[in-house]
Amino acid sequence: MKKLEKRAILCLVLAGVLLAGLVYYTAKLAVDGSTWASYPANSSIYSNGYISTGSIYDVNGDLLLRNGSKGNLKYGGGSVTRTATLHAVGDRTGNISTGAESVFASKLVGYNFLSGTYSTNNKGRNLYLTIDDSVCRAAYKALDGRKGCVGVYNYKTGEILCMTSSPSYDPKTSNGSSYSDADGVYLNRLLSASFVPGSVFKLVTATAGIEKKDNIGSYYVDCTGTWQVGSYSGDKITDLSAHGTVSLKEALAESCNIYFGHLAMKLGGDTMKEYTQKAGLMNSYNINGIRTKKGTFTFPGSGVNLAWSGIGQYNDLVNPCSLMVYAGAIANGGKAANPRIISTVKFSNGWSTGFNIKTQTDELIKASTAKTLRSYMRNDVTSHYGQSNFPGLKLYAKTGTAEVGTGKEPNSWFVGFIKNKGYPYAFVVMIENGGTAITSAGSVANKTLQQVLKTDPVD
Ligand SMILES: [Zn+2]
Incomplete structure (x- = not known):
């Protein structure tokens, strides 16, 4: 009997180990299955280390890239399309960390947790991005070889219509190796970089002022033109001109x-930090798994550097995409849709999976403050930037000319949104060393948004 008992216990232990192993494996499969399936040694979907299955399209179904057998790859569109969409589509070398070709490899091979298969006829899947190649082309042409980026997104649905970063290259004829490291050709400036914001950051200081400064209206x-803040001669804030008495x-x-500068010092460093965090500028957004770069700021408790930090200088660094989302929240009553880049994934048998799950940001700005800022941003355009520079656009905007060091042209920014019916889009344009904002970034924004108006209206 004793012998039998011992054997029974042993069997139970073994069964327990087996069960534990099964639970562990199933859990690993659920978590890592798609990674295993898209592992480069998988010869049925990889050839010479490259994906050999699946296609990438823009939102209208224009082919951007098709993976073929033996590692062959076919790009759609002409050279400008390939160059303008490179940082969204990606390239073979995987140098561009935000490219769909590498980020969404498991979606392209068609891995499915339940069936585990790539697809029934081994053709992979069709991945539809939210970008519109015509808008990306317009933005890239407008940047005209300068370093910078353009982003346009639907603040109600989150769809990124335009994601263009420059410099770029045609992946059909080049691998970008002609650029130096300093050019950052593989860097997606919209998602993966941060820059001195300059005056576009005044939107955040204004928000804090409207909510925290008593009687801001008066x-x-x-x-x-010059303000000597402290006792040292360098402790001063300068302006392009003397603006007189201003509200x-x-x-x-x-x-x-x-x-x-005065307003930031009245508000204090803690309040400035609180509102910068609330605006989402110190967050990273998750765009279908691609993480955006966090902005970084330091707000001293007092002094001239606190004043400069409220003007978007000092140690302020902002990610262009997070600023675009903030503009979207101002347009949309305080919260905006989280940005996304995948529209749909279609199987070769016609079945499709929508990626239309709309998620919203936290409240980035109070609804009542957003309303006030909208009226101010509209006033910026009508009273200073010139509506005639933006024909047909119901535009709300803020310029930024950010000093980046002695002897260098400032970074040029233009951020805002449009309220044309059927076009709920927020945008950001940033040009490194682009000079005066309105003629530089403002002009790029106009050329891009004119093309946006040629796309089909949305709800
Ligand atoms: Zn002034």
Whole structure:
């Protein structure tokens, strides 16, 4: 009997180990299955280390890239399309970390957790991105070889219509090796980089001022063009010109440094940090698994550097995509849709999986404050930027000319949104060393948005 008992216990232990192993394996399969299936040694879907299955299209079904057998690869469109969409589509070398070709490999091979198969006829899947190649082309042409980026996205649905980063190259004829490291050709400047924001950051300081400064409506600053903040000669804030006595609304339109420097010092470093965090500028967004770069800021408790930090200088660094989402939240009453880049994934048998799950950001700005800022941003355009520079666009915007060091042209920014019916889009344009914002980034925004208006209206 004793012998039998021992054997029974042994069997139970073995069964337990087996069960534990099964549970462990199933859990691993659920978590890592798609990674295993898209492992490069998988010869049925890889050839010479390259995916040999699946295609990538833009939102209208224009082919951007088709993976073929023996590692062959076919790009759709002409050279400008290939260059303008490179940082969204990706290339063979995998140097571009945000490219769909590598980020969404498991979706292209068609891995499915339940069946485990790639697809029944081994053709892979068709991956439809949210970008529109015509808008990307317009943006890339407008950048005209300068380093920078353009982003346009639907703040109600999250769909990124335009994601263009420059410099870029035609992946059909080049691998980008002619660029130096300093050019950052593989860098997606919209998602993976951060830059000195300059005056576009005044939107955040304005938000904090509207909510935290008593009687902001009757708070005026006298701008003489220079403001000696501390006792040292270098402790001063300078402006492009003397703006006279200005209110918040006028200061935003004039982009008056001295007003916003005063306001930041009244608000204090802690409040500035609180509102920068709330605006989402220190967060990373998850775009179908691609993480955006977090912005970084330091706000001193007082002094001239606190003033500069409220003007978008000092140690301020912002990611262009997060700024675009903030503009979307201003447009949309305080919350915006989280950005996304995948539209749909279609199987070769016609069945498709939608990626239309709309998720929203937290409240980035109070609804009532957003309403006030909308009226100010519209006033910026009508009173200062010139509506005639943006024909047909119901535009709300803020310029930014960010100093980046002695002897260098400033970074040029233009951020905002349009309210044309059927076109709920927020945008950001950033040009490194682009010079004066309105003629540089403003012009790129106009050329891009004119093409947006030629796309089909959405709800
Ligand atoms: Zn001023």
